[in-house]
Amino acid sequence: MSSPYATLPEFEYARPSTLEEALKLLAKYGEEAKVLAGGVGLITFMLERLVSPRIVIDIKKIPELRRIEYTEGKGLVLGAAARISEITRYMDSNPRVREKYRALYEALSRIADLQIRNRATIGGNICEALPFMDSYAPLALFDAKLRIASVEGERETTITDFVKGPGFLDLAPNELLVSIELPDPPRESRSGFSKIVPAIEYSVASVAMLVANPVDPRSREVRIAVSAATPAPIRVREAEEVFRREGDIVDLLDAALDRMTSAIKELVIEDPYASAEYRLEMLKVQAYILFKRLLDSFLQERG
Amino acid sequence: MKVRFKVNGVEREIEVEPYELLADVLRERLGLKALKKGCWRGECGLCTILMDGEPVKSCIILAVEADGSEIYTVEGFSEDGRPSPLQESFIRNAGLQCGFCTPGFIVVGEYLARKPRISKEEVKYALSGTICRCTGYKQIVDAVLEAHQEYRKE
Numbered sequence: 001m002s003s004p005y006a007t008l009p010e011f012e013y014a015r016p017s018t019l020e021e022a023l024k025l026l027a028k029y030g031e032e033a034k035v036l037a038g039g040v041g042l043i044t045f046m047l048e049r050l051v052s053p054r055i056v057i058d059i060k061k062i063p064e065l066r067r068i069e070y071t072e073g074k075g076l077v078l079g080a081a082a083r084i085s086e087i088t089r090y091m092d093s094n095p096r097v098r099e100k101y102r103a104l105y106e107a108l109s110r111i112a113d114l115q116i117r118n119r120a121t122i123g124g125n126i127c128e129a130l131p132f133m134d135s136y137a138p139l140a141l142f143d144a145k146l147r148i149a150s151v152e153g154e155r156e157t158t159i160t161d162f163v164k165g166p167g168f169l170d171l172a173p174n175e176l177l178v179s180i181e182l183p184d185p186p187r188e189s190r191s192g193f194s195k196i197v198p199a200i201e202y203s204v205a206s207v208a209m210l211v212a213n214p215v216d217p218r219s220r221e222v223r224i225a226v227s228a229a230t231p232a233p234i235r236v237r238e239a240e241e242v243f244r245r246e247g248d249i250v251d252l253l254d255a256a257l258d259r260m261t262s263a264i265k266e267l268v269i270e271d272p273y274a275s276a277e278y279r280l281e282m283l284k285v286q287a288y289i290l291f292k293r294l295l296d297s298f299l300q301e302r303g
Numbered sequence: 304m305k306v307r308f309k310v311n312g313v314e315r316e317i318e319v320e321p322y323e324l325l326a327d328v329l330r331e332r333l334g335l336k337a338l339k340k341g342c343w344r345g346e347c348g349l350c351t352i353l354m355d356g357e358p359v360k361s362c363i364i365l366a367v368e369a370d371g372s373e374i375y376t377v378e379g380f381s382e383d384g385r386p387s388p389l390q391e392s393f394i395r396n397a398g399l400q401c402g403f404c405t406p407g408f409i410v411v412g413e414y415l416a417r418k419p420r421i422s423k424e425e426v427k428y429a430l431s432g433t434i435c436r437c438t439g440y441k442q443i444v445d446a447v448l449e450a451h452q453e454y455r456k457e
């Protein structure tokens with residue numbers, strides 16, 4: 001007899017060693033299959049009987065899916081099954097890469113805890129599809145491209161097109177997320193990530209921001225992405241555009257935050273964890289603090 | 304399915320069902336009863352083991368996933384029945400009261416104390432995945448830092 005919470009429902013297990021093999025299994029079993037990466041999400045969902053697949057397909061032993069690689073000019077490529085701790089360790093040993101993708105580093109190194117980061121993968125974090133997933137805002141910030149494969153071929157999408165809402169992805173049952181590619185950010189850019197985690201362990205409002213060339217209105221760029229407060233991650237381009245106006249960058253912040261508010265207000269989540277009003281306010285406060293922090297870091301450098 | 308792994312230094316081979324959890328196999332099938340489950344869902348850290356040198360929560364890992372790995376449970380750190388330097392440090396610093404959380408903290412603690420370098424802040428942050436309802440954590444942090452000094456001498 002198996003009871004929920006204490007035991008898992010029965011399933012078959014496959015551990016393909018190539019991508020092709022994994023895709024064939026997915027094509028064969030379709031909705032009866034579930035992909036297992038780190039298992040942090042899938043196993044807890046199975047314990048709670050939220051899902052009961054006929055077969056679990058473990059993708060961790062496929063070398064191609066474990067890649068972590070930075071190439072100058074091309075950017076950072078992360079295999080979907082690269083573990084969170086492997087990615088942050090790679091960045092720690094390549095500080096230049098860490099600084100280029102600082103917002104991603106800050107988000108990943110604060111996911112859950114040490115033990116979970118040693119299992120959870122970037123692809124699993126993306127595919128768990130809950131609003132608070134910490135990878136979302138930074139991936140939107142860096143214009144990440146997601147490579148999706150099936151036996152029929154490959155396609156490319158973005159995080160904001162891929163994640164539709166809680167538990168809802170643009171992913172067919174026979175498809176697999178293969179890799180995440182982050183193109184090189186603008187030269188000399190700074191970025192950061194911030195989240196609000198109340199007594200529950202998940203963020204209710206997350207912001208990622210990037211600033212490049214703050215002084216020159218023609219070349220400067222500010223990027224803002226939000227998640228956790230909204231059902232799916234959003235690049236707030238309406239607010240980003242404000243920084244293209246003439247004038248001192250500092251004087252544009254208030255107008256940009258107003259634009260952010262009007263652009264996303266209708267989408268903000270209201271639930272027992274946090275009111276929509278609180279979430280929106282926390283997005284603004286964090287955007288403000290991040291902006292100051294990033295600008296300060298430019299100033300410090302110029303001495 | 305057949306699983307082969309090294310547990311606390313000993314090669315083991317065991318037949319498991321794909322849906323058996325690693326924590327259950329280690330505890331119930333291999334008799335490592337110091338390893339315990341508290342929350343059964345990845346939150347409390349009580350079931351922490353070292354898998355290929357890294358602390359992980361064994362209640363959310365399938366036994367089949369551990370095939371080919373090297374595992375240490377809390378049983379694996381004492382030598383000839385003598386407590387390890389970290390375990391001694393837990394006793395000296397009163398790193399436990401009721402003792403319920405101790406199997407988890409010893410495993411993460413051994414991992415942290417044996418690092419070449421570690422700061423107090425890092426210890427605090429790294430212990431955040433393991434929950435203690437009694438000590439208030441200070442004694443646990445102290446115990447890990449003190450053991451770290453000893454391991455560094457070795």
Ligand SMILES: Cc1cc2nc3c(=O)[nH]c(=O)nc-3n(C[C@H](O)[C@H](O)[C@H](O)COP(=O)(O)OP(=O)(O)OC[C@H]3O[C@@H](n4cnc5c(N)ncnc54)[C@H](O)[C@@H]3O)c2cc1C
Nearest residue numbers: 035037038039040041042112120121124125127133134177
């Ligand atoms: C105690 C605890 C605390 C947590 N705290 C945080 C936190 O602070 N921040 C945060 O962001 N998250 C948090 N989480 C969630 C955790 O980060 C995710 O569960 C984890 O990242 C999922 O990754 P995984 O590799 O374990 O995925 P899995 O559990 O293996 O998979 C998750 C889902 O994605 C699917 N999937 C996985 N990989 C692929 C792929 N390549 N292609 C298609 N589908 C795929 C699976 O089928 C499954 O449905 C927490 C979880 C726990 C248990």
Ligand code: FES
Nearest residue numbers: 341342347348362
């Ligand atoms: S029993 Fe595994 S984390 Fe609580």
Ligand code: FES
Nearest residue numbers: 400401435436437
């Ligand atoms: S000593 Fe009682 S829970 Fe930690």
